[in-house]
Amino acid sequence: MATFPENWSRWKTLLVHDWLTGMRGGERVLEWLCRGFPHAPIYTLIHNRPAVSDTINAHPILSSPLQRIPGIERHYRNWLPLFPAAIEWFRPPPADLVLSTSHCVAKGFRPPPGARHVCYCFTPMRYAWTFHDEYLGRRGWKRRLAAPVLARLRAWDRAASARVDRFVTLSQHVRERIRRFYGRDAEVVYPPVETDFFTPGPAPDAGAYDLIVSALVPYKRVPLAVRAYGELGFPLRIAGDGTERRRWERDAPPNVRFLGRRSDEEIRALYRGCRFLIFPGEEDFGIVPVEAMACGRPVVAFGQGGVRESVIAGRTGEFFDAPDAAALAAAVRRAAARAWNSGEIRARAMEFAPQRFLEGLDRAIRAGLEEQNES
Numbered sequence: 001m002a003t004f005p006e007n008w009s010r011w012k013t014l015l016v017h018d019w020l021t022g023m024r025g026g027e028r029v030l031e032w033l034c035r036g037f038p039h040a041p042i043y044t045l046i047h048n049r050p051a052v053s054d055t056i057n058a059h060p061i062l063s064s065p066l067q068r069i070p071g072i073e074r075h076y077r078n079w080l081p082l083f084p085a086a087i088e089w090f091r092p093p094p095a096d097l098v099l100s101t102s103h104c105v106a107k108g109f110r111p112p113p114g115a116r117h118v119c120y121c122f123t124p125m126r127y128a129w130t131f132h133d134e135y136l137g138r139r140g141w142k143r144r145l146a147a148p149v150l151a152r153l154r155a156w157d158r159a160a161s162a163r164v165d166r167f168v169t170l171s172q173h174v175r176e177r178i179r180r181f182y183g184r185d186a187e188v189v190y191p192p193v194e195t196d197f198f199t200p201g202p203a204p205d206a207g208a209y210d211l212i213v214s215a216l217v218p219y220k221r222v223p224l225a226v227r228a229y230g231e232l233g234f235p236l237r238i239a240g241d242g243t244e245r246r247r248w249e250r251d252a253p254p255n256v257r258f259l260g261r262r263s264d265e266e267i268r269a270l271y272r273g274c275r276f277l278i279f280p281g282e283e284d285f286g287i288v289p290v291e292a293m294a295c296g297r298p299v300v301a302f303g304q305g306g307v308r309e310s311v312i313a314g315r316t317g318e319f320f321d322a323p324d325a326a327a328l329a330a331a332v333r334r335a336a337a338r339a340w341n342s343g344e345i346r347a348r349a350m351e352f353a354p355q356r357f358l359e360g361l362d363r364a365i366r367a368g369l370e371e372q373n374e375s
């Protein structure tokens with residue numbers, strides 16, 4: 001059971017998160033901060049109360065003026081150009097510490113005078129810097145119209161990074177991105193994985209299917225896996241929901257099933273029962289593969305991004321190096337030919353247990369506050 005640093009109760013802390021519209025990896029990190037700072041208010045662009053956990057909803061949550069736009073929780077990405085102004089709109093009270101969790105604009109929150117701002121940066125603004133092709137296509141009118149907007153967002157994002165006193169990030173992969181885009185260094189503290197919850201267990205149909213657990217959005221590359229399993233013919237189950245689900249499900253072969261959004265308990269049962277966890281996208285870290293490994297299951301993953309820092313080739317999973325269906329299918333065949341040690345796979349996942357995250361983040365926060373005292 002993880003224990004929280006005693007220091008945290010002594011600081012007046014403000015939490016900042018981009019938006020609260022679902023429970024993905026970023027919100028799982030935020031939950032741990034909510035437990036560690038139980039009285040801290042959360043500042044966010046948009047709050048969809050039914051879509052987030054009781055742990056988060058127990059905090060005072062202050063939303064930006066974007067909250068007043070009807071239906072914005074379903075179409076918030078359409079309002080991306082307004083996000084910088086919306087995060088700058090807040091006028092927070094005095095505090096010791098601003099702790100932001102950001103993959104978009106939360107890092108641009110204006111801290112109150114005298115507060116130190118520590119940002120746990122999932123990535124520099126994803127929509128402005130990376131994954132253009134997945135969201136906008138390689139060419140066409142969307143790309144042309146978006147170009148000047150994205151240029152302004154990149155300029156704002158670079159300037160807003162100066163409001164952060166200390167960057168912390170979730171992988172060496174993103175650390176290099178922060179250096180390249182912001183000219184700043186960051187300390188790597190791997191995100192927490194619920195290793196006490198995700199454990200090996202009973203699985204009546206173990207090995208009868210392979211599994212994807214993912215948001216169904218363009219950069220996740222789920223269609224790549226659907227095409228590969230059309231060739232392989234082996235059952236593939238896909239848990240998750242998102243903007244692309246209907247289109248991808250319509251084009252899927254009969255051996256591929258879309259399960260929709262599932263509870264944490266259902267996801268754990270799916271992990272326990274799968275033959276392999278399939279991870280076709282390039283992620284900043286990738287909590288899902290570590291959750292599957294915590295359940296003793298091997299991973300077949302695209303061999304770029306943060307997953308290179310968690311999965312060990314030949315011991316806890318198999319990589320494929322080209323983002324195409326043939327390369328994925330070949331990696332699945334290689335994985336099927338191996339004997340896997342579930343105990344060794346589980347042991348690797350334990351290196352990402354929550355206690356390590358809490359201790360690493362505490363060191364980074366204390367270093368940031370000590371820098372203030374020395375200046």
